[in-house]
Amino acid sequence: MKVQIGKLKVNFLVIYVILLVLMFSIIFSLMFLFHVSHLKILFGGFSILLLIVLAFYWMDSKSFHNNLGRIRRTYYTLYLIVMAIGVITSNLDFKNWKLLTEISALVVFIDLAVFLCPNILKIWSTEFKYEDEVREALIESKQMILKSAKKAENFSKVIQETVVSFDNKPLPQSRDEYVNQLSEYLKLYSDTFGIALTIFIFDPPINEEDKQNKIRSQITKMSIRHAINFSTIEEDKTSMIKSFSYGETIILKEEKLISIPYFGNYYSMIVTLEAGDVAVDGIDASYISNLLYIFDWYMVDLEEDDE
Structure with missing residues (x-):
């Protein structure tokens, strides 16, 4: 030890x-x-x-x-x-x-x-x-329940505003436009709680080996962006890469930093949520993951409408 x-x-x-x-x-x-x-x-x-x-x-x-x-x-x-x-x-x-x-x-x-x-x-x-x-356990439980309720309320509000948010928006013509529109949509949720959101985007992998190589590259960028010294042990890095490739959310810092992988129709990405005023948890990761799917579905529908 x-x-x-x-x-x-x-x-x-x-x-x-x-x-x-x-x-x-x-x-x-x-x-x-x-x-x-x-x-x-x-x-x-x-x-x-x-x-x-x-x-x-x-x-x-x-x-x-x-x-x-x-x-x-x-x-x-x-x-x-x-x-x-x-x-x-x-x-x-x-x-x-x-x-x-x-x-x-x-x-x-x-x-x-x-x-x-x-x-x-x-x-x-x-x-x-x-x-x-x-006493502290009761207060903490009460605060957690209240925060969870507020997060659910905010997520429902974002869903209700989704159609309006997507209305009259053109299909992104470049990766930068895609990231800007996606970031704007996700921030409808994250900005309410002061959560700093970062998108590490990359092209869809062509096979499993390509997927793991691209994930490894994004992990390097994440370590620079969030000043995290990921384990130098190759086995630990390989385990993290496999978890991301399976679509598993990883808590990088308890209540402070969460990473969410997503492999979409147009782009793949790892989205990180960094706590501000409010701690981040699995609830935030679940809601952001759902919004990623919704945004991707919107892209597919928009492309079909253009055709």
Whole structure:
């Protein structure tokens, strides 16, 4: 497992060992060089840990709850390590069971009061619920439902305006005219939500090999346009190319960037949707995909009318 630090990927085990060495160095330095008592180190270390946890909670409470199990395990592991160091260095006497009981009770109390922070809804069965987590989940669900409803409403409006939008428009005579008309039509939907829409267009492939080569070329353009460093592993690129060739929508950045392949009667393309004020999701991809089909059908009908 590797951890991303800026542009550098470092093995987690290396970071883990460095942190352990640093922790033990600080503890032993405080105990033997500065003669700080074991209990002061214990309470000082826990105070720092609690401040870090509090900052993490305020910055991202959702991630805090998602990683709460790991946080609690880390908390209890550090407690046991510090207690073990106290016993090994003879700074903690196991015979002093009263002190050990008081410290352990305090540690458990902090866990219940800070990490779990329960609302006891049923006293006798002691059911616990995370108030903040439930509240945030409800608010998030409500917002998602509202956004989905607004997107559906906007899509219906675009469908209703389709005939008017296509009325008296000439058949595009070039690729640029085609892209301009298509972009204008798709933006009836995307502009409402501040979604930046980009069309990577190419000629219809003559066979499967040609299709994959052209898709590969468009992926290179997408990486430049959206400043994405696609995987340098050839297997991953091949998998992406195959997904596009099968007409599968690919999420490039969660809630931020989605790519939609389309192979039409006149041109093939990959359309990217980049989030602005509102996150982009599969609903947007589905609606844009439908509009691509509608526009292509319009082109076919218009050509037949001209004939």
